[in-house]
Every structure is written in C-alpha cells, then in structure tokens.
Amino acid sequence: MSTRETILDVKDLRVRFRTLDGTVEAVKGINIHVGAGETVAVVGESGSGKSQTMMAAMGLLASNGEASGIVNYRGQNLLALRKSELNRIRGRRISMIFQEPMTSLDPLYTVGNQLIEPIRRHRGLGAAEAHKEALNLLRLVHIPDPERRMKSYPYEMSGGQRQRVMIAMALANDPDILIADEPTTALDVTIQAQILTLLAELQQKLGMAIVFITHDLAIVRRFADRVYVMRSGEVVEEEETEALFAAPRHDYTRMLLAAEPTGTKQPPSPSAPILLEGRDVEVTFRIGGGFLAGEPMLLRAVDRISIQLRRRQTIGIVGESGSGKSTLGRALLKLLPSEGVIRFDQKDISHADRQAMRPLRRELQLVFQDPFGSLSPRMTVGQVVTEGLLVHEPQLTAKQRDERAVEALREVGLDPNARNRYPHEFSGGQRQRVAIARAMILKPKVVVLDEPTSALDRSVQKQIVDLLRRLQADYDLSYLFISHDLAVVRAMADYIVVMKQGKIVEEGPTEAIFGHPRDAYTQTLMAAAIDSKRFRADA
Amino acid sequence: MTEAVVTAAPPVVGRSLWGDAWARLKANRAAMVSLCYLVVMAAVCIAGPWFVPHTYTTIYSDYVRIPPSFSAYPKADMIQGALDDVLKRMRVDVKEWKQDGERVIVTVTSTRPVDERYLRYVDRSDTFDGARVEATSPDGLQMTFSAGVKQQYFLFGTDNVGRDLLSRTLMAGRISLAIGLLAGIVAVVIGVFYGSAAGFIGGKTDEVMMRIVDVLYSLPFIFFVIMLVVFFGRNFVLMFLAVGAVLWLDMARIVRGQALSIRRQEYVQAAEALGVGPRGILLRHVIPNLLGPVVIYMTLLVPHVIILESFLSFLGLGVQEPMTSWGVLISTGAKNIGSANWMLLFPAFFLVSTLFALNFVGDGLRDALDPKDR
Numbered sequence: 001m002s003t004r005e006t007i008l009d010v011k012d013l014r015v016r017f018r019t020l021d022g023t024v025e026a027v028k029g030i031n032i033h034v035g036a037g038e039t040v041a042v043v044g045e046s047g048s049g050k051s052q053t054m055m056a057a058m059g060l061l062a063s064n065g066e067a068s069g070i071v072n073y074r075g076q077n078l079l080a081l082r083k084s085e086l087n088r089i090r091g092r093r094i095s096m097i098f099q100e101p102m103t104s105l106d107p108l109y110t111v112g113n114q115l116i117e118p119i120r121r122h123r124g125l126g127a128a129e130a131h132k133e134a135l136n137l138l139r140l141v142h143i144p145d146p147e148r149r150m151k152s153y154p155y156e157m158s159g160g161q162r163q164r165v166m167i168a169m170a171l172a173n174d175p176d177i178l179i180a181d182e183p184t185t186a187l188d189v190t191i192q193a194q195i196l197t198l199l200a201e202l203q204q205k206l207g208m209a210i211v212f213i214t215h216d217l218a219i220v221r222r223f224a225d226r227v228y229v230m231r232s233g234e235v236v237e238e239e240e241t242e243a244l245f246a247a248p249r250h251d252y253t254r255m256l257l258a259a260e261p262t263g264t265k266q267p268p269s270p271s272a273p274i275l276l277e278g279r280d281v282e283v284t285f286r287i288g289g290g291f292l293a294g295e296p297m298l299l300r301a302v303d304r305i306s307i308q309l310r311r312r313q314t315i316g317i318v319g320e321s322g323s324g325k326s327t328l329g330r331a332l333l334k335l336l337p338s339e340g341v342i343r344f345d346q347k348d349i350s351h352a353d354r355q356a357m358r359p360l361r362r363e364l365q366l367v368f369q370d371p372f373g374s375l376s377p378r379m380t381v382g383q384v385v386t387e388g389l390l391v392h393e394p395q396l397t398a399k400q401r402d403e404r405a406v407e408a409l410r411e412v413g414l415d416p417n418a419r420n421r422y423p424h425e426f427s428g429g430q431r432q433r434v435a436i437a438r439a440m441i442l443k444p445k446v447v448v449l450d451e452p453t454s455a456l457d458r459s460v461q462k463q464i465v466d467l468l469r470r471l472q473a474d475y476d477l478s479y480l481f482i483s484h485d486l487a488v489v490r491a492m493a494d495y496i497v498v499m500k501q502g503k504i505v506e507e508g509p510t511e512a513i514f515g516h517p518r519d520a521y522t523q524t525l526m527a528a529a530i531d532s533k534r535f536r537a538d539a
Numbered sequence: 540m541t542e543a544v545v546t547a548a549p550p551v552v553g554r555s556l557w558g559d560a561w562a563r564l565k566a567n568r569a570a571m572v573s574l575c576y577l578v579v580m581a582a583v584c585i586a587g588p589w590f591v592p593h594t595y596t597t598i599y600s601d602y603v604r605i606p607p608s609f610s611a612y613p614k615a616d617m618i619q620g621a622l623d624d625v626l627k628r629m630r631v632d633v634k635e636w637k638q639d640g641e642r643v644i645v646t647v648t649s650t651r652p653v654d655e656r657y658l659r660y661v662d663r664s665d666t667f668d669g670a671r672v673e674a675t676s677p678d679g680l681q682m683t684f685s686a687g688v689k690q691q692y693f694l695f696g697t698d699n700v701g702r703d704l705l706s707r708t709l710m711a712g713r714i715s716l717a718i719g720l721l722a723g724i725v726a727v728v729i730g731v732f733y734g735s736a737a738g739f740i741g742g743k744t745d746e747v748m749m750r751i752v753d754v755l756y757s758l759p760f761i762f763f764v765i766m767l768v769v770f771f772g773r774n775f776v777l778m779f780l781a782v783g784a785v786l787w788l789d790m791a792r793i794v795r796g797q798a799l800s801i802r803r804q805e806y807v808q809a810a811e812a813l814g815v816g817p818r819g820i821l822l823r824h825v826i827p828n829l830l831g832p833v834v835i836y837m838t839l840l841v842p843h844v845i846i847l848e849s850f851l852s853f854l855g856l857g858v859q860e861p862m863t864s865w866g867v868l869i870s871t872g873a874k875n876i877g878s879a880n881w882m883l884l885f886p887a888f889f890l891v892s893t894l895f896a897l898n899f900v901g902d903g904l905r906d907a908l909d910p911k912d913r
Contacts, residue, residue: 335808357814361813364812365813366808370805373805376804387819388813388814391815422556435809438809438813
C-alpha cells in the first residue's frame with residue numbers, strides 16, 4: 001500500500017475553539033496521510049476530534065474555531081488557500097457526505113435540481129447534459145426508478161435513499177477523495193449494510209480514496225485498508241486494518257475492541273409470575289382528517305401483538321425504525337391509547353384512565369433513547385431524579401428527597417456531589433445514568449428501556465449494559481428492552497421478539513433466534529449485523 | 540472509563556442555562572453597551588425631571604421657540620425686548636436704562652404719577668424678578684427702579700409655547716418607557732398564559748382558542764383604538780389596554796408553538812411516565828422551557844410598543860397635553876422642522892437611540908439564549 005501516491009497529507013494539524021471558558025484544543029497536532037484509491041478509517045469516540053479534523057481540512061470549522069498546521073492536497077496547502085481557491089477544490093476534488101441524511105438535503109428542491117446544480121456549476125455543462133449526468137449518477141447509486149426520483153422531493157424518500165442521493169451528489173464531479181462522516185450511523189442495520197456495500201462498489205468502479213469517519217469498529221474491519229484511532233484530539237494508533245485487529249498495541253484500541261457487550265442472560269424460572277401481559281394489543285394512529293379534511297388515514301403501528309413479561313425476565317424487542325417497537329412499549333405502559341387487553345400484576349389495566357394509572361406509574365418505568373432530549377434542560381440533576389418522588393411520596397421533606405437522590409445517583413455510578421449541576425454539563429453516558437436513576441429511584445418492577453444505548457459510544461454502551469444487568473439482579477427487575485442493535489440485545493435479553501411493520505415475525509429464546517433464525521427478515525437482520533465478511537463488490 | 544467515577548471534589552453548584560446565557564451576553568459588547576445605555580436612559584428619564592430647574596408644564600412666554608444653548612438666557616439683546624414689553628404694560632416711557640451686573644436699573648417717566656404697584660408687572664415677567672423702587676422724583680412723574688435679571692438655562696431650547704424642551708423630553712421618556720414596559724408586560728402575561736394553555740391542552744380547545752386569536756387579528760388596529768377612544772374618552776390607561784390587547788396575539792402564537800413542541804419533548808413524556816399531573820408538567824417543564832423565547836420576544840416587543848404609542852400620539856389618539864411622550868414631541872417637532880429643528884432632533888434622538896439599544900439587547904439575548912450557530 002505504501003507504493004500509492006499520497007494525495008492528502010495532514011501534518012501537525014491543530015484545531016482550537018474559543019469558548020467562554022477559554023480556548024479548547026480539539027485536535028492536538030495530528031498527522032494523517034491518504035493514498036490515492038485508499039480507504040482510510042478514522043475511529044474514535046464522540047469528542048475525540050475525528051470529525052473536526054476533516055472539517056478543518058475542508059475549511060468548514062464553526063466560526064469560533066481556528067486551525068493551524070498543514071493540510072496538503074496534491075502539493076497545495078488547503079489551510080493557506082483563499083475561500084475562492086478552496087471552493088475550486090472542495091465539492092469537486094474532495095467531497096463530503098454527512099451523518100444526517102434527513103437534514104443534509106434541501107427540502108424545497110427536487111432531488112434532480114439538487115444534483116444538476118453542482119454539476120452545472122463545476123463542469124459548465126448545459127441543462128440537458130447535466131440532466132443526463134444526474135440520471136446516470138442516480139443509476140450509479142442504485143436508486144430504483146431514477147427518472148421518477150429526479151422529480152421527487154427529499155421528504156418522499158427514505159433515509160437510506162436520501163443517503164444514496166447524498167452520495168450521488170458527492171460523486172457528481174468525480175472526486176479524488178470522498179470524506180464520509182459517520183454516513184451510516186443514523187440508518188437501520190440492514191440499510192447500513194447496503195450503503196457500505198454501495199460505497200465499496202463505487203470505490204472499486206471510480207477509484208477514489210475514502211476517508212471514513214466512524215465510531216464503530218465493526219464497520220472499519222469490513223471496510224477500511226488502514227485505521228487511525230483517535231482519542232481526545234490525538235492519534236494514538238495507526239495500523240493496517242488486519243494488523244490492528246490481530247494485535248492492537250494501544251490500551252485504548254484494545255478497550256474499544258473489547259467494548260462489544262458480552263455475556264448472556266439466563267432465562268427466569270418458568271414458574272416466575274407474569275408481571276406484565278399484553279394480549280392482542282393494537283395501536284392505530286389517525287393521520288390527517290378532521291372537519292374539512294375528510295376521512296383520516298389509519299396507520300396500524302402495532303397489529304395484534306401478544307407478549308408476556310415474567311419477573312426478572314428481559315424481553316428484547318428488535319426491529320427497524322418504523323416497525324412499531326417503541327409504540328408497543330409505550331402502549332404497554334398505557335402512555336398511548338390502545339386496543340386489546342393489558343394486565344399488570346394480574347390486574348386488568350386496559351381501561352384504566354390517567355388518574356387510575358398514576359399510582360401504578362411508580363412500578364412501570366420508562367427509559368428513553370436520547371439522553372439529551374429526555375432530561376429537562378432547566379432542572380438540576382437532583383430535581384430531575386427526585387421528580388417522581390414529588391408525585392408518589394409527597395410526604396417526604398426536601399431533605400429526605402435529597403438523601404434519596406444521593407442514594408440513587410450513587411447506585412448508578414454517578415458522583416452525588418453533581419446533583420446540583422444541570423444536564424448539559426454531563427456527557428451522553430452520564431446523562432443516560434441520570435435517566436436510569438430517575439426510573440430506579442421509585443423502585444419499579446417493570447422498566448421499558450427504549451433504545452437506551454443507541455445514542456452512546458460503544459464503550460459507554462457496555463457500561464450501561466453492565467449497570468442495567470446489575471440493577472436487574474439487585475432489585476428483581478423485569479425489562480422490556482427495545483433496540484435495533486443486535487449485539488446489545490443478545491447480551492441483555494433472554495427472549496427475543498422480532499417486529500416488522502407492527503407485527504411479530506418471529507419470537508423465541510435468544511440463543512434459538514441467534515442460532516437458527518427461521519424468518520427471512522430475521523436472517524437479513526442477522527446477516528447485516530453479525531456477518532464479518534468485507535463489504536466488497538466482488539465478495 | 541472516565542464515566543464511572545466522577546471527581547470526588549465537591550464542585551456542587553452547576554451553571555444553569557441562564558448562567559450560560561448571561562455569560563454569553565456579557566461577551567457580546569454591542570448588547571452590553573446597549574444594556575448600559577438603556578439603564579442610564581431609564582435613570583435619566585426617571586430622575587431627570589426632578590433636577591431640571593423647569594417643570595414640563597411651565598410656559599415662558601418670553602422664550603417661545605428659542606434655540607438650545609449652553610449659556611444662560613436672556614441674552615443681552617433680549618433684555619431690551621423684554622423690558623419694552625413690561626413697560627408697555629406699565630404704560631410708562633423709558634427714559635434710560637442700564638445693566639449693572641445681575642440687575643437692570645431703569646428710569647421711567649409718565650404723564651401721570653407712576654404708581655409703585657405697577658412694579659408687579661416687572662415681577663410677572665419671565666425675565667425679571669425682585670423689582671424695587673430706587674428713587675422717585677418729587678412730582679412722582681419719574682421713577683427709577685431696579686430689577687434682577689433671571690438667569691435661565693434652556694439646554695434643549697423651548698417649544699412653540701415656551702416650555703423647556705429638556706424637561707419635556709425627559710418626561711416624555713418616562714411615559715414612553717412606561718408604556719413600552721407595561722404594555723409589553725401586559726402582552727407577555729396574557730400571551731404566555733393563553734398560548735401555553737392552548738398549546739398544552741391541545742386538541743379541540745387549542746383549535747377554538749387559536750381561532751379566537753385569528754378573529755382578533757383580523758380587527759384593524761387603528762379602528763379598534765379609535766373605537767376605544769370614542770367610547771371611553773382619551774385616557775392614559777386605555778393606551779396600555781389598547782396596545783397590550785393587540786400585541787398579546789403575537790405572543791400567544793409564539794408561545795403556543797413553543798408549548799406544542801415542548802409537549803412532544805421526551806422529558807415531558809418522561810414526566811408523564813413518572814405519573815406527574817398536568818399542573819406539574821405545565822409549571823415544572825413547559826413554562827421554564829418557554830421563558831427563553833419569551834424573554835427574547837419581550838425585548839423586541841417593547842420597541843414595537845413604543846413605536847405604536849408614538850404612532851398613535853402622532854395621529855393625536857395617544858397621550859394628551861400637557862402630558863407628553865416622544866411620539867407627541869416628534870409630531871410637533873415635525874411640524875416645525877423649518878423654523879425650529881431642535882424640537883424634532885432631540886426627542887427623535889432619544890427615541891431612536893433607545894429603540895436601537897433595545898434591539899441590540901434583544902439580538903444579544905437571542906444569541907445568548909439560543910446559541911445554535913455555535
């Protein structure tokens with residue numbers, strides 16, 4: 001690989017941000033080089049500076065950031081170029097795709113317009129030629145029915161298709177380097193696999209270099225030639241992919257590699273009492289409709305699902321986004337109106353109203369996916385954690401509540417001294433611990449965990465999984481674990497339900513499902529997540 | 540790894556979002572300068588009228604429409620005119636007069652004996668005071684008297700009827716700022732209450748409440764104010780009502796939108812899952828998270844109200860004489876722009892600079908409370 005011509009050479013790059021608390025150095029003098037046609041992965045956890053490195057190279061830093069050092073692209077130092085000169089290179093010779101396909105396309109223009117515009121600008125083609133070129137690009141990224149899609153607006157397309165359009169846009173001017181910043185993180189596993197295969201295939205065909213920024217080592221292994229591991233603004237290890245996975249030298253790399261959650265859960269004894277039971281649960285959303293809008297459209301998000309959760313059991317609910325798994329979780333907690341029978345502790349709560357549910361709320365808790373959205377930004381952590389006590393144990397004094405908060409925070413491995421701080425002063429993992437503390441302070445019996453680890457880094461995921469397991473063992477909890485991440489589900493759950501379009505397609509004990517998936521859909525899910533073969537067009 | 544154990548030191552108090560916003564605001568120089576300017580302006584308008592030697596209602600008929608000046612009035616050439624005026628009223632002829640420091644010494648003659656009581660005409664004048672007889676001729680047809688010349692300062696000049704413009708501008712500032720603040724608060728209180736209720740309750744209630752807002756929106760504002768004035772007469776309090784009653788509509792819409800989006804936030808769902816009732820959710824979650832946009836909107840609302848008041852006063856529907864506001868002053872100033880431009884310049888400068896500062900502060904607050912571009 002060393003025979004390749006180096007086309008991008010980053011030397012001693014430093015990125016600083018001026019903030020109110022002084023200057024923060026996000027990237028501390030790193031060296032990265034990329035050869036022609038090579039796939040280089042930059043791996044690190046959130047906050048390691050991996051994205052900022054590439055943003056700095058492209059001149060896309062936020063207004064309070066500044067970069068120093070050298071970024072050589074074919075002998076030209078990008079950092080020293082004027083904006084107009086830089087514009088001739090970026091978007092044309094070096095292009096980027098971003099993490100969020102939902103927001104990186106302009107919602108007001110058709111896909112065709114968004115593709116044609118940069119082609120005409122950079123290559124000076126006429127309208128008809130550019131249109132033809134744009135069609136070819138859509139074909140290249142395997143968008144079905146490209147003629148029709150040219151006239152579609154972004155909201156008419158799924159996340160995976162939008163990401164394909166983004167890739168087509170990035171490829172429009174035949175770049176030397178494609179920088180992909182977490183291009184698959186926001187997508188479902190099966191879509192993720194398709195996008196990665198597409199990228200590998202395009203690289204084969206077009207021969208550009210790919211700089212792949214990700215936090216997910218599993219992807220790296222199947223995709224990259226060479227890997228840079230970054231931690232708090234420094235490159236701690238640089239290695240060929242095979243060698244890195246065979247013999248990681250740095251402790252941090254080893255920690256990242258070991259971060260995949262391990263272990264399995266023993267099923268509860270068959271005689272354990274059934275705590276939460278749903279029979280033929282149905283949730284229907286009405287879309288539109290009303291006085292003047294005519295008949296509403298009915299969307300059946302959960303379609304006649306039956307489920308039984310025993311004491312100390314963890315049921316994993318698996319499925320892609322839109323499969324209705326979160327809706328099911330909320331319906332079982334009576335947070336959404338539903339049809340069918342729901343029993344908690346042998347009592348029928350199908351028709352319990354808000355008032356009747358209130359005393360039961362302390363036993364039925366919910367932990368959300370997004371630790372940034374689920375904590376009120378204007379309340380201190382102490383207030384967040386003790387809010388449930390205000391409702392369920394109003395007789396407690398402020399001092400007693402404070403003591404309970406200390407106890408709960410210690411339980412989830414947070415420093416109780418931090419209870420007067422605000423959520424935004426904590427990292428994602430710490431916030432998720434706060435959210436768990438909020439649920440646990442009430443000593444619940446059943447906890448619905450709605451993707452509790454999806455927004456977190458791998459190493460933090462593992463800690464949260466360990467925490468949840470410990471809490472389950474200590475307090476005889478039952479979990480309903482909703483996730484699209486099969487690795488985490490495998491470690492957490494003893495029984496798995498696979499959902500698709502509101503229906504259960506397969507269910508059974510964890511080992512049985514992972515060992516012998518029967519349904520075709522389950523098999524695709526497994527293949528996308530577990531398969532370790534490289535994403536190669538020829539493979 | 541770094542997650543599990545946080546430092547054991549007790550750095551107990553965290554920095555709230557408000558603290559953060561304040562720190563960001565302090566870093567914004569334009570906003571801070573404007574904030575200081577506003578504080579000074581408010582202090583000057585509130586305390587100023589007590590320190591200015593003239594009240595805003597006193598009419599100096601000797602000093603109608605005199606230009607602003609740092610030196611004291613009367614000027615040397617004005618004494619003659621003022622004296623002529625007084626002596627005409629006394630029906631006497633001047634024989635000779637001279638100025639001796641602070642006083643003038645005047646000798647007058649008449650065909651009839653000069654009565655001492657005529658001197659009260661001298662004291663009545665805005666220019667002279669402390670008149671006393673110095674000497675009288677034996678036949679009484681000639682009298683010499685002396686009178687002090689009152690030193691008056693009119694830093695901003697005077698208006699059409701001879702009132703001090705400085706005290707009037709400051710007084711007008713009190714009224715304009717008070718209307719701005721009070722009508723702003725009225726609008727915010729009604730708007731926040733109404734909007735958050737509509738957004739939080741949602742559904743049919745929301746529909747009905749917002750349709751009422753739409754109906755009120757469609758009323759022409761000026762027509763509404765004229766109706767109020769016709770029915771209830773011209774009244775200061777009415778101004779607040781009229782302006783506040785119209786502006787809460789915007790506030791209600793903004794707050795409703797915010798409340799709707801906050802209601803869908805996961806932390807509200809989390810609170811519902813904890814069993815927190817609607818009151819608790821409204822008080823602990825919805826309203827505190829609303830306050831950011833409300834504060835921003837409020838700083839932009841106050842200048843809006845001041846302009847509206849100026850506009851109404853300009854049309855003659857607002858504050859009534861002798862009470863005044865910046866709008867009233869500008870309106871009269873505009874009519875005299877050719878002959879007495881200071882009557883327009885000073886109030887206009889006060890109004891414009893205040894609005895400028897308010898807008899800067901509003902902008903700064905928006906950046907501070909909603910730092911999305913960082």
